[in-house]
Amino acid sequence: MPAHELRSNAARGTARVPAVGAPVAVADRVSWIGAFDPHLRSFDIILRTANGTTYNAYAVRGSDGVAIVDTVKQEFTETFLRNLESVASYDEITTLVLNHLEPDHTGAVPELLRRAPHLNICVSPRGVQVLRALLKDRFEDYSVTVVRTGDTVSLGDRTLRFLTTPYVHWPDTQCTYLEEQDLLFTCDLLGCHFCDERLFNDQVGDFRFSFEYYFDHIMRPFKGYVVEALDLIEPLEIEMIAPGHGPILRAHPREYIAHYRRLVTSRLASEVGGQKTLLIFYLSAYGATSQMASAVYEGAAENAGVRVSLFDLQVGEVTPFVDLIEEADGLAFGTPTINGDAVKTVWDLLAGLVDIDTKGKLGAAFGSYGWTGEAVAMVEARLQGLKMRVPEKGLKIKLHPTEEELDACRDFGRRLAAQLTGQAGPREIDFADLQ
Ligand code: FEO
Numbered sequence: 001m002p003a004h005e006l007r008s009n010a011a012r013g014t015a016r017v018p019a020v021g022a023p024v025a026v027a028d029r030v031s032w033i034g035a036f037d038p039h040l041r042s043f044d045i046i047l048r049t050a051n052g053t054t055y056n057a058y059a060v061r062g063s064d065g066v067a068i069v070d071t072v073k074q075e076f077t078e079t080f081l082r083n084l085e086s087v088a089s090y091d092e093i094t095t096l097v098l099n100h101l102e103p104d105h106t107g108a109v110p111e112l113l114r115r116a117p118h119l120n121i122c123v124s125p126r127g128v129q130v131l132r133a134l135l136k137d138r139f140e141d142y143s144v145t146v147v148r149t150g151d152t153v154s155l156g157d158r159t160l161r162f163l164t165t166p167y168v169h170w171p172d173t174q175c176t177y178l179e180e181q182d183l184l185f186t187c188d189l190l191g192c193h194f195c196d197e198r199l200f201n202d203q204v205g206d207f208r209f210s211f212e213y214y215f216d217h218i219m220r221p222f223k224g225y226v227v228e229a230l231d232l233i234e235p236l237e238i239e240m241i242a243p244g245h246g247p248i249l250r251a252h253p254r255e256y257i258a259h260y261r262r263l264v265t266s267r268l269a270s271e272v273g274g275q276k277t278l279l280i281f282y283l284s285a286y287g288a289t290s291q292m293a294s295a296v297y298e299g300a301a302e303n304a305g306v307r308v309s310l311f312d313l314q315v316g317e318v319t320p321f322v323d324l325i326e327e328a329d330g331l332a333f334g335t336p337t338i339n340g341d342a343v344k345t346v347w348d349l350l351a352g353l354v355d356i357d358t359k360g361k362l363g364a365a366f367g368s369y370g371w372t373g374e375a376v377a378m379v380e381a382r383l384q385g386l387k388m389r390v391p392e393k394g395l396k397i398k399l400h401p402t403e404e405e406l407d408a409c410r411d412f413g414r415r416l417a418a419q420l421t422g423q424a425g426p427r428e429i430d431f432a433d434l435q
Contacts, residue, residue: 023083024199026248027181027240029061029158033068033083035076038195043104047217050210052195055080055104056244058185059087060178062155065094068119069160069176069185070244074107081111090116095153097122097160099187100173101130105244109134113142122147124164127172147174149232163232165189167225169218175233182239188218189229190256191243202251210246211256215263220326220355223264230261266327275307276420278362279324282334283313283343288368288400293334295406296366296395299413305421306330308413318349322356330362330420331388335375337367342375350382363388364416366395366409373398391419 024032038052055072057080066088072080093116098106101123113119113135120143123131128146132139147153147162159179166173168189176185192214196204219226234257241249241256249256278300284290293310300308311321325331333350335342363383365376376394383390395412397405418424 023059023086026058026242026250027183030178030181030183030242031059031061031083031087032199032242032248033057033059033080033087035072035079035083036195036197037073037076040193040195043193047193047214049193049195053193053245054195054199055107056191056242056246056248057083057105057108058242059084060155060158060160061088062158064154064156066092067095067097067153067155067158067160068093068112069097069242070099070105070187071108071112073104077108077111080108081115084112091118093119094155095120095122095160097153097162097176097185098127098131099176099185100170100244101127101134102170102188105187106134113138117142119143120145120153122153122160122162122176124148124162124166124172124174126166126170127174130170130172152179163229165225165229165232167222168229169222175229177236182237183242184233184236184238184240184253185242185244186233187244189226189243190241190249190260191245192247194246196247199248200251201247201249204247207247211259212263214245215260217355219260220263221357223357226260226264230257230264233257234261275305276329276417277327278306278308278330278332278416278420279321279328280308280310280332280334281313281321281346281349282311282367283336283345284334284368285336285338286368286400288397289334289336289366291401291406292366292368292395292397292409295401295409296332296334296413296416299410300417302414303417303421303423305423306417308417313343313345313349316345318345318352321349322352325353325358326356328361330364330416331358331383332364332366332416333379333383335365335367335379337369337371337373337375340372340374342367342379346375346379350379350386353386359387361388362416362419363390364392364394364412365390366397366412368397368399368401370399391424392416 034056040052058069060067149164153160161177163175192210194207194210241253282293297310335346365379
């Protein structure tokens with residue numbers, strides 16, 4: 001490897017290097033050959049990237065070949081290839097590891113394959129489907145190996161071992177472990193959108209916010225899969241974590257894994273023991289839906305197996321509730337119908353649930369109405385769209401509830417609680433609902 005062309009570890013932090021980049025020596029035989037994107041302000045449309053991001057790609061040199069681990073976004077292909085050419089020639093490359101096939105990591109793959117068509121591509125079982133779509137009718141022209149947890153590729157005196165870690169972020173994701181150096185390539189996992197050309201976590205600026213913001217928006221919807229990935233990673237000896245975005249974690253890498261473990265661990269579950277949790281959110285224009293919410297609360301709270309909470313969304317701020325909802329077992333939303341719709345704050349809260357896993361939670365809707373009362377069914381449809389189970393038909397009451405109707409609300413609450421504790425009988429189907 002032409003070491004004179006690399007920025008050395010010893011020189012790190014003494015000066016900022018040009019944004020156009022140059023390869024960086026990450027460890028013995030390992031080079032960063034990615035690209036900086038300091039001007040990016042929005043990633044995947046929805047993520048804010050206040051100081052840009054990096055597309056980290058790596059070259060690993062063994063005695064019998066060079067492996068490339070991931071590439072970069074298509075616009076940065078030229079930078080990536082220039083960096084690559086500084087550390088290896090194309091005929092030396094034996095292996096291309098694609099830990100994740102989202103375009104920000106595979107944009108340079110077509111051009112790399114054009115220049116090094118002989119290399120063997122290592123992808124996960126789900127990754128091969130995306131690779132086929134990426135390469136289209138050229139797919140059959142290349143050597144592709146599907147790799148699973150425990151499979152290895154030898155570069156002579158260096159060995160890459162694969163860990164299948166799906167859904168961190170897409171179904172195709174995997175991690176790759178450089179055995180002889182205890183170095184783990186994680187792509188999106190343990191990464192963040194933070195662009196600092198000093199590149200190493202002990203040299204860059206404060207990226208704690210970016211690290212957690214990235215977790216919240218990329219990993220949080222897949223918490224269960226993150227747990228599975230951590231279970232695979234934690235037993236490894238780890239000297240360094242080399243993610244696909246943001247700083248390379250060479251100082252205290254285990255602290256980042258431990259922080260992920262904390263982020264995926266349920267807080268509320270440990271507080272309430274064996275109880276199920278039901279959250280009731282409501283908005284009320286004239287007090288009618290508020291009365292309904294209180295009655296639903298009373299009915300549900302009779303069940304000792306359920307811990308019930310009641311929240312008035314009139315406070316307007318919905319973000320703090322997202323954490324609670326993530327840990328809850330059941331959610332009920334009370335909204336009046338105004339202009340044929342549910343109230344905006346309810347929609348704001350429901351929109352915020354896109355970042356968390358609501359699949360399988362119990363959902364319910366209720367509300368007062370004056371004329372048409374569409375809001376309850378609209379909220380139910382949204383809950384079903386979030387893959388929640390909605391076993392109880394929503395409860396609509398015209399104007400203010402009577403005493404009998406408040407009893408019906410209490411009974412609605414009792415049924416929701418019974419659904420949560422597994423005490424509910426089968427739902428009686430009203431044939432009018434089927435029309
Ligand atoms: Fe960095 Fe899921 O792509």
